[in-house]
Amino acid sequence: MKLSVQGLNSHYGPAHILFDVALEVGExxxxxxxxxxxxxxxxxxxxxxxxxxxxSGRIVFGGRDVSDRPTHEIVRSGLGYVPEERRIFTDLSVxxxxxxxxxxxxxxxxxxxxxxxxxxxxxLGEMRHRAGGRMSGxxxxxxxxxxxxMGNPSLVLLDEPSEGLSPKIVExxxxxxxxxxxxxxxxxxxxxxxxFARLISDRAYIIERGRICFGGTMAELDARPDIRDAxxxx
Amino acid sequence: MxxxxxxxxxxxxxxxxxxxxxxxLSIIFGVTRIxxxxxxxxxxxxxxxxxxxxxYFSGAFGFWGGIVAAALAVATLGVLVEIVLLRRIxxxxxxxxxxxTFGLTLMVEDLVVLIWGPSDLLGRRAPGxxxxxxxxxxxxxxxxxxxxxxxxxxxxxxxxxxxxTRWGVLVRAATQDRDMVAxxxxxxxxxxxxxxxxxxxxxxxxxxLQIPRDAVNHAMDLRIIVDVFVVxxxxxxxxxxxxxxxxxxxxxxxxxxxxxxxxxxxxxVFLVMAVVLIVRPWGLFGKRxxxxxxxxxxxxxxxxxxxxxxxxxxxxxxLAAAALPVIGxxxxxxxxxxxxxxxxxxxxxxxxxxxxxxxSFGHAAYFGxxxxxxxxxxxxxxxxxxxxxxxxxxxxxxxAAVFGFFAVQLSGVYFAMLTLAFxxxxxxxxxxxxxxxxxxxxxxxVWPERWASSPSxxxxxxLGIAAxxxxxxxxxxxSPFGFALRAMRDSPLRSEAVGIxxxxxxxxxxxxxxxxxxxxGALFAYLKGSVFPDNLGIPLSVDALVMVLLGGVETVSGGIxxxxxxxxxxxxxxxxxxxxxLVLGGFIVLIVVAFPKGIVGTLEMIRHxxxxxxxEASSETRxxxxxxxxxx
Ligand SMILES: Nc1ncnc2c1ncn2[C@@H]1O[C@H](COP(=O)(O)OP(=O)(O)OP(=O)(O)O)[C@@H](O)[C@H]1O
Ligand SMILES: [Mg+2]
Numbered sequence: 005m006k007l008s009v010q011g012l013n014s015h016y017g018p019a020h021i022l023f024d025v026a027l028e029v030g031e032x033x034x035x036x037x038x039x040x041x042x043x044x045x046x047x048x049x050x051x052x053x054x055x056x057x058x059x060s061g062r063i064v065f066g067g068r069d070v071s072d073r074p075t076h077e078i079v080r081s082g083l084g085y086v087p088e089e090r091r092i093f094t095d096l097s098v099x100x101x102x103x104x105x106x107x108x109x110x111x112x113x114x115x116x117x118x119x120x121x122x123x124x125x126x127x128l129g130e131m132r133h134r135a136g137g138r139m140s141g142x143x144x145x146x147x148x149x150x151x152x153x154m155g156n157p158s159l160v161l162l163d164e165p166s167e168g169l170s171p172k173i174v175e176x177x178x179x180x181x182x183x184x185x186x187x188x189x190x191x192x193x194x195x196x197x198x199x200f201a202r203l204i205s206d207r208a209y210i211i212e213r214g215r216i217c218f219g220g221t222m223a224e225l226d227a228r229p230d231i232r233d234a235x236x237x238x
Numbered sequence: 239m240x241x242x243x244x245x246x247x248x249x250x251x252x253x254x255x256x257x258x259x260x261x262x263l264s265i266i267f268g269v270t271r272i273x274x275x276x277x278x279x280x281x282x283x284x285x286x287x288x289x290x291x292x293x294y295f296s297g298a299f300g301f302w303g304g305i306v307a308a309a310l311a312v313a314t315l316g317v318l319v320e321i322v323l324l325r326r327i328x329x330x331x332x333x334x335x336x337x338x339t340f341g342l343t344l345m346v347e348d349l350v351v352l353i354w355g356p357s358d359l360l361g362r363r364a365p366g367x368x369x370x371x372x373x374x375x376x377x378x379x380x381x382x383x384x385x386x387x388x389x390x391x392x393x394x395x396x397x398x399x400x401x402x403t404r405w406g407v408l409v410r411a412a413t414q415d416r417d418m419v420a421x422x423x424x425x426x427x428x429x430x431x432x433x434x435x436x437x438x439x440x441x442x443x444x445x446x447l448q449i450p451r452d453a454v455n456h457a458m459d460l461r462i463i464v465d466v467f468v469v470x471x472x473x474x475x476x477x478x479x480x481x482x483x484x485x486x487x488x489x490x491x492x493x494x495x496x497x498x499x500x501x502x503x504x505x506x507v508f509l510v511m512a513v514v515l516i517v518r519p520w521g522l523f524g525k526r527x528x529x530x531x532x533x534x535x536x537x538x539x540x541x542x543x544x545x546x547x548x549x550x551x552x553x554x555x556x557l558a559a560a561a562l563p564v565i566g567x568x569x570x571x572x573x574x575x576x577x578x579x580x581x582x583x584x585x586x587x588x589x590x591x592x593x594x595x596x597x598s599f600g601h602a603a604y605f606g607x608x609x610x611x612x613x614x615x616x617x618x619x620x621x622x623x624x625x626x627x628x629x630x631x632x633x634x635x636x637x638a639a640v641f642g643f644f645a646v647q648l649s650g651v652y653f654a655m656l657t658l659a660f661x662x663x664x665x666x667x668x669x670x671x672x673x674x675x676x677x678x679x680x681x682x683x684v685w686p687e688r689w690a691s692s693p694s695x696x697x698x699x700x701l702g703i704a705a706x707x708x709x710x711x712x713x714x715x716x717s718p719f720g721f722a723l724r725a726m727r728d729s730p731l732r733s734e735a736v737g738i739x740x741x742x743x744x745x746x747x748x749x750x751x752x753x754x755x756x757x758x759g760a761l762f763a764y765l766k767g768s769v770f771p772d773n774l775g776i777p778l779s780v781d782a783l784v785m786v787l788l789g790g791v792e793t794v795s796g797g798i799x800x801x802x803x804x805x806x807x808x809x810x811x812x813x814x815x816x817x818x819x820l821v822l823g824g825f826i827v828l829i830v831v832a833f834p835k836g837i838v839g840t841l842e843m844i845r846h847x848x849x850x851x852x853x854e855a856s857s858e859t860r861x862x863x864x865x866x867x868x869x870x
Contacts, residue, residue, distance in 0.1 A: 055421065076421075076423050076424055076425045079420075079421060080423040085421050087418070093414050093415065093418070094414065095410060095413075096411060096414075100410075100411075101411075104408060104411045104422055104424070105422045107423050151422065
């Protein structure tokens with residue numbers, strides 16, 4: 005098992021957001037985390053990488069318990085995080101944004117260089133010196149993913165990569181994620197778009213009001229239209 | 239002509255150190271969001287340590303090596319401070335950070351006197367730059383020429399550091415979004431520490447480089463920090479290039495201001511700062527900030543009218559206080575008067591901070607102006623005491639109206655820095671304009687008339703005015719004006735949307751608060767029988783802040799309790815030790831780190847923990863608080 009999360013509970017101040025969330029990701033697997041707006045997808049990711057202060061539960065990554073580790077240590081152990089809001093460094097150029105994400109090579113994960121990432125996202129290669137703030141939404145989305153890959157992660161948490169993108173860019177995104185998978189990067193991809201999720205993932209979890217209410221293969225999900233209709237707005 | 243060019247070059251030379259210190263402050267602020275008040279102290283330490291090292295090691299190598307070693311040594315001390323103190327308060331409201339670093343400054347001031355003695359120290363001349371260069375008949379110290387070259391050189395080095403190294407890229411990224419940098423696997427802690435080290439190194443280097451030009455003394459920290467605040471307000475906090483341009487601008491204004499207004503040269507700098515603030519409130523090269531993090535104004539227990547039991551308690555407390563002359567001797571009664579006066583001063587600031595959400599770091603300006611107002615009226619116009627007490631505070635009111643107008647254009651740390659700079663300007667005027675203010679000798683012989691001259695009568699007068707002021711400010715809190723002010727504090731955008739003229743409301747609050755502080759100052763002048771520039775000094779401003787903080791900003795009675803406890807403690811402390819600044823500074827640091835809620839807040843928390851029902855209510859208000867924050 006690449007990542008295993010058990011009994012994850014999170015709070016924002018007095019508000020209880022996640023209730024006993026449990027999920028697992030196998031080596032090289034791509035898993036979708038589906039749910040409506042406000043279901044708790046982003047909070048799940050933020051809790052796993054230690055960005056939510058009040059959380060409890062057990063998070064084992066690569067055989068190591070990282071539940072109480074600070075964010076930078078979790079990330080350095082090979083768990084990459086791509087936030088939903090993108091959070092590009094707008095004053096920094098594309099190359100400098102990538103530099104911030106750069107980490108040493110890791111034995112059990114694919115190794116990425118700027119050049120390799122520019123073949124994965126050709127658009128970025130054409131604007132190496134452009135400031136992050138002067139890029140389109142789609143280009144910024146590619147840059148956040150590339151930036152995280154510079155850390156040579158073995159698992160990536162991708163928060164709504166298709167959100168707000170044009171169909172053409174979404175196609176490129178699908179291709180990029182498939183390449184990443186082929187290179188050996190495991191992923192959890194949060195999505196509201198079931199169609200997109202189906203193109204890239206092996207399995208899916210559905211989260212609703214902070215609780216996991218389904219877990220299984222895509223085929224199993226398709227066999228349960230009742231669950232799909234109750235928890236996903238299509 | 240040659241004279242003016244020489245004057246210009248002298249200005250450029252002065253800009254070098256100012257730039258070093260200001261850029262250090264800017265770099266630290268950019269990443270850690272802390273305005274490091276102790277930056278002046280590090281500058282001063284740099285000068286002292288360099289003095290010792292260059293005296294000890296001879297020759298050119300000894301001198302230059304000593305300068306660099308001094309800066310490195312002080313930077314190491316900075317690292318220690320960052321690890322031990324600042325790491326604990328990165329998430330505290332900015333007011334606490336300013337106060338904690340100010341506490342450090344106080345401690346360093348006493349330590350420096352303890353180690354190096356109180357008198358000025360004259361350092362060595364720089365080897366190779368001892369002489370003067372003839373410039374069309376004007377002689378220019380060659381060391382000045384060295385400094386003129388040094389400024390741009392350091393600017394260039396910093397530019398390379400930030401553009402061409404991984405460390406620089408990380409720092410620039412963290413300046414924009416430090417949590418994202420952590421989410422990419424960078425250890426924020428060490429990034430912060432290294433940034434702090436670089437910033438302190440620059441400050442200490444600036445101080446060390448001053449020794450061939452100026453005597454080293456234990457007041458240089460406050461002098462530089464005020465100039466640096468002016469520089470970063472003009473140049474834009476966080477911009478190194480802005481720090482450079484503004485340092486040159488301020489130094490030139492000082493160099494030429496001396497020629498135009500020899501007595502009050504600071505006026506020119508003030509005028510330029512005022513213009514910049516009106517045109518670009520975030521500074522020439524700064525970036526417009528997202529609304530600053532709130533100073534602790536969002537109350538856990540919202541203001542509410544007193545219950546009748548509480549009203550009774552207040553009356554009893556007041557009666558008990560009025561009985562002091564019956565039981566205490568003259569000394570106790572005089573101390574009582576002083577405490578009552580400081581209660582007025584503290585509640586004026588507490589009103590501005592708790593209700594207005596505006597933490598003034600220069601509130602003593604209005605206190606002192608009130609005192610000077612009384613002194614002018616009594617000594618020069620010979621008005622009777624009642625008239626003086628009524629009219630004197632108007633000088634504080636006037637000062638608050640002028641400075642407040644500019645100050646409320648800003649918020650958060652900018653507001654704090656600006657109010658501090660204004661107070662320092664008022665102080666310099668009082669200090670330099672000897673013909674009118676008597677300068678350092680002050681104005682003596684401001685005694686109360688017969689009816690108020692006995693200690694007990696004066697005490698009752700002070701106590702009565704304190705009670706009136708407290709009641710008046712409370713009434714104001716519950717007036718429509720008070721509601722508008724609180725609305726501005728909690729969500730400026732929304733209150734402007736419902737038609738509140740936010741700046742006008744805040745300005746009015748500032749003027750009211752300044753006037754009440756002026757009333758305290760007016761009484762103080764009569765209590766002491768004299769007025770000195772110290773009555774407007776930064777230490778007094780900080781006393782006021784500490785009183786409010788000690789009592790608890792978020793509490794209703796915080797100002798009163800804080801003033802009583804702090805003033806009593808202070809009077810006692812000064813009579814016990816020569817190192818009162820060291821103790822006081824340590825005390826400030828301690829309350830910021832250990833009791834950020836103050837006395838009243840801590841008591842309330844303890845009470846809440848024991849009574850179940852009320853704690854639920856407060857968690858509900860906290861929930862509301864977090865909702866308000868997310869909504870913005
Ligand atoms: N900083 C915060 N403070 C308080 N509550 C929050 C905060 N962030 C999110 N929430 C709440 O937590 C719940 C889960 O939010 P989360 O962002 O995890 O949902 P999501 O599934 O990612 O939704 P979306 O599809 O809109 O991104 C929501 O009810 C939201 O209102
Ligand atoms: Mg989300």
